[in-house]
Amino acid sequence: MNEYCLNFFSEFEKEYQNIKTTNSDSIVIAHKVTELIETRSKELFKWLKKHKFSSSEEEIYFFKDLKPIFISKLIYYKTVLSIETNLPTSKKNKIKFYEDALNSIQENTNKNRKFYEYYRARASHKDSIYFLREKDSNILKRDCSLINYDLKLCTSHDYSMALMISNDILTNYLENKIEKLENNCSIVHPSVQQTINWTGTKIDLVELIYALHHSKKINNGNTDIKELAVFFGKIFNQDIEENIYRFYIDIKNRKTGRSKFINQLSEVLENHILEEENVN
Numbered sequence: 001m002n003e004y005c006l007n008f009f010s011e012f013e014k015e016y017q018n019i020k021t022t023n024s025d026s027i028v029i030a031h032k033v034t035e036l037i038e039t040r041s042k043e044l045f046k047w048l049k050k051h052k053f054s055s056s057e058e059e060i061y062f063f064k065d066l067k068p069i070f071i072s073k074l075i076y077y078k079t080v081l082s083i084e085t086n087l088p089t090s091k092k093n094k095i096k097f098y099e100d101a102l103n104s105i106q107e108n109t110n111k112n113r114k115f116y117e118y119y120r121a122r123a124s125h126k127d128s129i130y131f132l133r134e135k136d137s138n139i140l141k142r143d144c145s146l147i148n149y150d151l152k153l154c155t156s157h158d159y160s161m162a163l164m165i166s167n168d169i170l171t172n173y174l175e176n177k178i179e180k181l182e183n184n185c186s187i188v189h190p191s192v193q194q195t196i197n198w199t200g201t202k203i204d205l206v207e208l209i210y211a212l213h214h215s216k217k218i219n220n221g222n223t224d225i226k227e228l229a230v231f232f233g234k235i236f237n238q239d240i241e242e243n244i245y246r247f248y249i250d251i252k253n254r255k256t257g258r259s260k261f262i263n264q265l266s267e268v269l270e271n272h273i274l275e276e277e278n279v280n
Contacts, residue, residue, distance in 0.1 A: 004047060009066060012040055013243075016073070020239065030081040037074040044070070049152045056132060061249075063131040063158040069246055071158075072165035079170055095181050098174045105167045105174075112164075115157060119164045122245075130157035169242055172230050198236035204261040205238060206247040211262050 019032045044067075053059035079101075088097055109116050118126065134151050198205055209228050212218050218228065229241035240247070251258055 002051060002053075005051075005062065005066070008040075008044060008047070009070065012036075012070065015040075017239075026080060027084050030077040030084070033073060033077045034081065037070070037077075041070075041074070045153050056128065059133070060127045060131045063133070063155045064127060064161060065246060065249060067158050068161035068165055069243065071162035072169070073242070075162060075166035076169050076173075079166070080173065083174075091181055095178055098178050098181075102171065102174050102178075105171055108163070108167065112160060115160055116164060119161060130161075131155050165242075165245075168226050172226075172241065196236060198238050200261070202238060202240050202243075203247045203250060205232060205236065206240060206244055207251055207259065207261045208232075209244070210248060210251070211259065 015036055016033060019036065020029060023029045023032065053062065083097070083101055086097075088094055115130075118130075133155050206229075209225065209232055213221060213223070213225055213228055215221075225244060226241055229244040232238070233240050254260070257263065
């Protein structure tokens with residue numbers, strides 16, 4: 001992948017995380033992140049108009065993974081901003097308002113069921129159709145909704161991918177809001193007073209989550225990866241649900257030792273057991 005592109009997303013992530021860690025109010029965060037993305041997107045699109053990808057695989061990676069994750073944050077925070085600034089005052093009406101927002105997400109999912117299933121299955125057999133830019137602007141070959149799109153900046157489904165990612169995160173956000181209002185119990189047992197923090201890297205935590213998921217050790221493997229990311233993120237105070245698929249791609253792209261963290265855990269435990277046996 002082009003060096004400018006990788007640096008762009010790396011720098012953006014640092015700015016984004018800085019906003020989240022230095023602000024606690026959801027409306028303030030939404031405002032600042034939206035402004036950041038709208039500014040940075042202009043830079044990205046200016047580069048994209050001139051850039052030629054070295055391969056179809058590289059172009060698919062950009063429009064299936066990099067750009068949708070970036071744009072999903074814009075969709076998410078603009079939606080949060082709209083919801084929170086129009087929120088009713090009473091508890092009952094707040095719950096209803098959040099539930100209506102959840103219903104809107106479901107309606108959108110139902111309208112795009114075919115692509116939603118493709119997204120959920122993490123399929124790739126139609127990537128060349130969904131995530132490569134059109135080579136011409138023949139209107140007979142294109143969806144009418146793309147009539148005003150700049151073909152250098154988008155594919156037929158990169159925005160749909162961003163919307164799916166955003167809706168997943170927004171669903172978790174809304175469900176948590178409803179749960180708090182209904183006074184449901186917290187994930188953390190009330191007897192646990194101290195905060196438990198993950199002190200490894202985020203990619204290590206993602207590797208562990210995927211290993212537990214695919215070994216079917218949690219709910220027999222029937223829990224979605226995104227749900228596990230939210231669950232573990234709450235326990236360990238880590239924000240990983242938005243980027244878990246990107247982290248997984250990084251794990252798959254390792255040249256050697258794709259499961260290096262799991263292997264390290266095994267080695268550490270084995271060494272500790274041997275040390276205890278030697279002492280005894």
